[in-house]
Amino acid sequence: MGKIIAIANQKGGVGKTTTAINLGASLGALEKKVLIVDADPQANATSGVGLDPKNVKTSIYECIIHNINPADIVLHTDSPNLDILPGHIDLVGAEIEMINLPNREKMMRMALSNIKEDYDFIIIDCSPSLGLVTVNALCAADSVIIPVQCEYFALEGLGKLLNTVKIVQNLLNKDLEIEGMLLTMYDQRLRLANQVVEEVKMHFQQLVFNTIIFRNTKLGEAPSHGETVIMFDATCKGAVNYLNLAREILQKNNLT
Amino acid sequence: MGKIIAIANQKGGVGKTTTAINLGASLGALEKKVLIVDADPQANATSGVGLDPKNVKTSIYECIIHNINPADIVLHTDSPNLDILPGHIDLVGAEIEMINLPNREKMMRMALSNIKEDYDFIIIDCSPSLGLVTVNALCAADSVIIPVQCEYFALEGLGKLLNTVKIVQNLLNKDLEIEGMLLTMYDQRLRLANQVVEEVKMHFQQLVFNTIIFRNTKLGEAPSHGETVIMFDATCKGAVNYLNLAREILQKNNLT
Numbered sequence: 001m002g003k004i005i006a007i008a009n010q011k012g013g014v015g016k017t018t019t020a021i022n023l024g025a026s027l028g029a030l031e032k033k034v035l036i037v038d039a040d041p042q043a044n045a046t047s048g049v050g051l052d053p054k055n056v057k058t059s060i061y062e063c064i065i066h067n068i069n070p071a072d073i074v075l076h077t078d079s080p081n082l083d084i085l086p087g088h089i090d091l092v093g094a095e096i097e098m099i100n101l102p103n104r105e106k107m108m109r110m111a112l113s114n115i116k117e118d119y120d121f122i123i124i125d126c127s128p129s130l131g132l133v134t135v136n137a138l139c140a141a142d143s144v145i146i147p148v149q150c151e152y153f154a155l156e157g158l159g160k161l162l163n164t165v166k167i168v169q170n171l172l173n174k175d176l177e178i179e180g181m182l183l184t185m186y187d188q189r190l191r192l193a194n195q196v197v198e199e200v201k202m203h204f205q206q207l208v209f210n211t212i213i214f215r216n217t218k219l220g221e222a223p224s225h226g227e228t229v230i231m232f233d234a235t236c237k238g239a240v241n242y243l244n245l246a247r248e249i250l251q252k253n254n255l256t
Numbered sequence: 257m258g259k260i261i262a263i264a265n266q267k268g269g270v271g272k273t274t275t276a277i278n279l280g281a282s283l284g285a286l287e288k289k290v291l292i293v294d295a296d297p298q299a300n301a302t303s304g305v306g307l308d309p310k311n312v313k314t315s316i317y318e319c320i321i322h323n324i325n326p327a328d329i330v331l332h333t334d335s336p337n338l339d340i341l342p343g344h345i346d347l348v349g350a351e352i353e354m355i356n357l358p359n360r361e362k363m364m365r366m367a368l369s370n371i372k373e374d375y376d377f378i379i380i381d382c383s384p385s386l387g388l389v390t391v392n393a394l395c396a397a398d399s400v401i402i403p404v405q406c407e408y409f410a411l412e413g414l415g416k417l418l419n420t421v422k423i424v425q426n427l428l429n430k431d432l433e434i435e436g437m438l439l440t441m442y443d444q445r446l447r448l449a450n451q452v453v454e455e456v457k458m459h460f461q462q463l464v465f466n467t468i469i470f471r472n473t474k475l476g477e478a479p480s481h482g483e484t485v486i487m488f489d490a491t492c493k494g495a496v497n498y499l500n501l502a503r504e505i506l507q508k509n510n511l512t
């Protein structure tokens with residue numbers, strides 16, 4: 001029975017896509033069957049696993065707007081046990097096209113219900129926004145991972161994001177949980193980074209993953225080769241961090 | 257006669273807000289009268305200059321939706337010659353509220369026309385999106401600065417952004433120019449960063465500013481003190497980079 005996890009934060013550049021790709025690849029390396037859903041019109045997750053977004057003919061857009069079965073669109077990647085439902089620039093129009101539909105928040109949930117049984121985990125990469133496509137992802141999800149960059153501006157938006165999660169829980173998806181808050185791009189030499197870690201752990205306590213993702217240039221380089229960080233350099237800090245995160249999530253969900 | 261410059265890129269976390277605040281402060285330090293318009297519901301530019309977004313009663317939202325004159329809302333900052341038209345979370349709703357208005361793309365342009373004469377420069381900080389509020393900023397602007405982070409994913413979205421600028425130029429604002437592409441968070445030790453700089457300079461030639469903004473921790477720390485980087489540490493690399501950018505823009509516009 002697949003678990004759907006959304007990766008969301010309206011603050012830009014905090015590591016949503018990097019987490020979706022590398023947590024996905026790590027769960028795949030631990031023998032779980034994983035699908036990444038690229039719900040961002042930038043389609044960074046699609047290119048990050050080695051596909052060219054320009055060659056993508058059908059994407060998540062067709063699933064939520066034209067009711068195409070995602071099973072007919074999903075593509076395999078070179079990473080073991082990892083498939084992708086590609087993103088596409090057409091998603092920009094989806095927000096406006098869905099506005100007047102009766103079930104506008106549930107379109108993605110209905111689309112993904114066709115393939116939920118085929119995977120152990122489905123990971124949805126969201127765009128830096130709390131618009132209708134991201135709300136769709138939160139309605140489709142069983143839980144949400146909130147990446148928190150170890151920078152000052154990243155702290156500011158957390159309250160608003162948690163508010164949105166509460167609204168979705170109350171009105172649209174009562175089973176939505178917070179899988180955890182993931183501290184990203186941590187550089188232990190920086191005073192500000194250490195302050196952010198302390199502040200987040202103090203405020204959010206056991207919601208915060210024990211695993212912290214360190215700043216690691218290999219995480220930035222891997223997508224330029226169309227590879228996950230495990231394929232690019234399985235021994236680097238970034239790969240070790242994301243494998244630890246995968247294990248922590250499996251333990252938490254009694255799936256080791 | 258004020259020049260309006262939008263800072264836009266739908267890729268998140270590339271340095272839009274950091275550029276709006278510190279280019280604004282630098283132009284102010286060079287005796288120009290500057291207004292920052294915070295058109296991002298995250299309101300990072302507002303908090304970055306030392307204001308608390310929670311205490312903001314009226315913002316850019318009231319100007320574009322309720323036709324309040326911005327002159328009645330603008331606030332002074334502690335930075336010389338620098339005012340701000342604050343942002344607010346209500347902007348999230350603005351996209352939907354404007355959709356059916358006849359002049360929906362021109363609301364911000366009409367609002368800012370009331371105060372354009374009061375400033376030498378008006379700098380608009382945009383959210384990581386190409387939605388209606390960002391299109392409004394591009395319609396109000398005389399030119400646009402495109403921050404490009406020295407990372408792989410940052411290259412991917414440039415084509416789409418330049419397309420959007422072309423569409424706005426053709427349909428909505430024929431005088432819109434590209435002020436320049438600004439390379440940000442450059443770390444000269446990283447191979448990937450050097451590859452990105454080379455690629456951007458090769459493709460976009462004289463559109464690329466000579467000034468490059470180096471990765472500099474003081475740029476991340478300054479907003480946590482509610483200060484611009486010039487107030488925080490005027491001798492640091494980040495402050496020097498943004499002062500050089502301000503001078504380069506003044507020279508380009510024959511305003512030295």
Ligand SMILES: Nc1ncnc2c1ncn2[C@@H]1O[C@H](COP(=O)(O)OP(=O)(O)OP(=O)(O)O)[C@@H](O)[C@H]1O
Pocket residue numbers: 011012013014015016017018019040044126127128184185186213214215216217219220221223238266267268269384407408409410
């Ligand atoms: N731990 C890390 N160490 C070093 N670089 C990282 C790390 N995590 C992400 N990056 C790089 O930082 C940039 C931002 O990360 P990413 O694109 O994953 O964020 P995002 O939240 O998905 O951005 P957006 O809001 O645009 O969707 C990317 O260029 C990525 O390669």
Ligand SMILES: Nc1ncnc2c1ncn2[C@@H]1O[C@H](COP(=O)(O)OP(=O)(O)OP(=O)(O)O)[C@@H](O)[C@H]1O
Pocket residue numbers: 010011012013128151152153154267268269270271272273274275296300382383384440441442469470471472473475476477479494
């Ligand atoms: N040159 C730099 N060196 C070091 N840190 C930087 C630099 N420029 C920006 N930062 C930091 O990187 C993070 C992202 O920058 P910023 O918030 O300005 O980007 P943005 O494009 O405005 O993000 P968003 O897409 O969320 O609006 C911030 O925490 C900021 O303090």
Ligand SMILES: [Mg+2]
Pocket residue numbers: 016017018040044126127
């Ligand atoms: Mg992303």
Ligand SMILES: [Mg+2]
Pocket residue numbers: 272273274296300382383
């Ligand atoms: Mg910003």
